[in-house]
Amino acid sequence: MYKIRIHGRGGQGGKLASKIIGSAAFLEGHEVQDFARYGAERRGAPVESFVRIDKDKILERGYISDPDCVIVLDETLLDLVDVTYGLKKNGIIIINTIKKYPKFKKKGFKVYSVDAATIAMKHLGKPMYNTAMLGAFANISDLIDFEHIKQALQHEIGKKVGEDYIQKNMDAVHEAYEEVVMQ
Amino acid sequence: MEHLASGNETAAIAAKMSRASCMPVFPITPQTEIIETLARWKANGELNAEFFTMDSEHSVMSAAVGCSATGARTFTATSSQGLTLMNEILFIASGMRLPIVMANVSRGLSAPITLWSDHTDFLNQKGDGWVQVHAQDNQEVFDSLVMAFKISEDRKVLLPSMVNLDGYVLSYTKEPIDVPTQKEIDKFLPPYKPKHAFFKPNKPLIQGAAVLKPEAYTYFRGQHHLANLNALEVIQEVCKDFKKKFGRDYGNGLIEEYKTNDADVIIVTQGSISTTAKAAVNEMRKGGRRKTKVGLLRLRTITPWPHKEVAKALQGAKHIAVFEKNVSPGRGGLMMSDLKASLYDHTKKKPIITEFVMGLGGSPESIQMFKHGVKLAKKDRKGEVHWLG
DSSP, X not given: OEEEEEEEETTSOHHHHHHHHHHHHHHTTOEEEEXXXXXXXXXXXXXXXXXEEESSOOOOXXXXXXXXXXXXXXXXXXXXXXXXXXXXXXXXXXXXXXXXXXXXXXXXXXXXXXXHHHHHHHHTSXXXXXXXXXXXXXXXXXXXXXXXXXXXXHHHHHHHHOHHHHHHHHHHHHHHHHHOXXX | OEEEEEHHHHHHHHHHHTTOOEEEEOOOTTTHHHHHHHXXXXXXXXXXXXXXXXXXXXXXXXXXXXXXXXXXXXXXXXXXXXXXXXXXXXXXXXXXXXXXXXXXXXXXXXXXXXXXOOSHHHHTTTTSOOEEEEOSSHHHHHHHHXXXXXXXXXXXXXXXXXXXXXXXXXXXXXXXXXXXXXXXXXHHSOOOOOOSOOOXXXXXXXXXXXXXXXXXXXXHHHHHHHHHHHHHHHHHHHHHHHHHHHOOOOTTSSEEEESOTTOSEEEEEOTTHHHHHHHHHHHHHHSGGGOOOEEXXXXXXXXXOOXXXXXXXXXXXXXXXXXXXXXXXXXXXTTHHHXXXXXXXXXXXXXXXXXXXXXXXXXXXXXXHHHHHHHHHHHOSSOOEEEOO
């Protein structure tokens, strides 16, 4: 089973990102389950969401405390939350940043970074970092492809936002896919 | 066809495809998505049902009683405080023998306020005479709701049914569900045609009237009890029929036994924690020399309570670890008394029962928690109670 934990702040689209990863992986033919930690939801509060992907029916539910991959939408969380909690040995951490994080590399994790903030502002004009981070995740995990991400976006938000905005998001996905680098 | 849906969306799909024609509703977290989904379909013409937004859950259940008493297939949904506010009318719905079907999305009760799931809300309704089942995943939410109409409308039963699904962990979790075609559902669940007394404009009658003679009241309560016991049989018949038509197997529909045959330790669960517990069972059975012969009993039908089946499933075990995602202060877990009564009546050897009160207000369960519980249960000699989380 492949387990993903997404850390973000309320309003950055972390919950939607877990839904898109889940939907896209489902379209690829995997068994999936997506879930989020709910609290007193408000913009800016630390939030977490989770995806499980497997070839067999998924039995385990709830929070993920032993992820294979952690996606960090907002690097200011790194001072507040132990985002690597339970992350498996050689686990992947993808951070929205332009900085280096040698401390994670020293712990044996594979650290990737992408400037999702700039990419999101360029294509969407607002700080919704989720779709750019999806592009980075697609590259590193090799679990989901562009076509299925697009279909998942259309399914989850298509009715609300229209085709033009989906395309802008896909532009962000493509750019982050190209830009993500290993630290 | 298989597609992804949250537990709430699944419940809405099931209500629509069951062709419920009356839906009185009131929103409450974490159930609101069910009625939002139905409301959206009503607005765009996809849902062919009378849809009423009421001023409280008490009014919702009152309207549901009225709808069902005219012979209309009636669906609603609620959660937690909403269910407790309905309490008075829940007894009227079952006492009037009305086959209403309700989805209850479990959530802990106030005070203090929680939004998260535990099972105290619906287990608190053990005495209201509704048929109650508890789903472990979204597929079972769909299947149980469709089956609930068939069970409730059976002339041997004629009782309302509550299908429970856990808040958040199912209600807001997307997972693949297999939805049959409308034609297949229609074939399994034909339109509801009541043969007993029901309201119609040209034939005045009274339902649910006062019966001031104790013997008359006792007669009606006795009939109500018998109808509930009949449901034990009807649930099995409907599950068998469902398996034949759709291929999904809920066994006898009362309990589910998972690897209990040779088990020394049996975990007892209900609802969505059961699937994580099964993953724990699988891991513990793998552990080489240190492996434990552990199995799982899932309580699926809560009311009527299947005494014989529960006792039979548990009788071979040395240790029983009951995980209760609920608590009745001053009593403990609400399922313990039923479970112990079953064993007292139907088995000679009394296994040791260790009770775990866990998952309150959404406190998370994990594979580790079940493994830890089994370890404690194996050492238990006197029937301990542990609070986890």
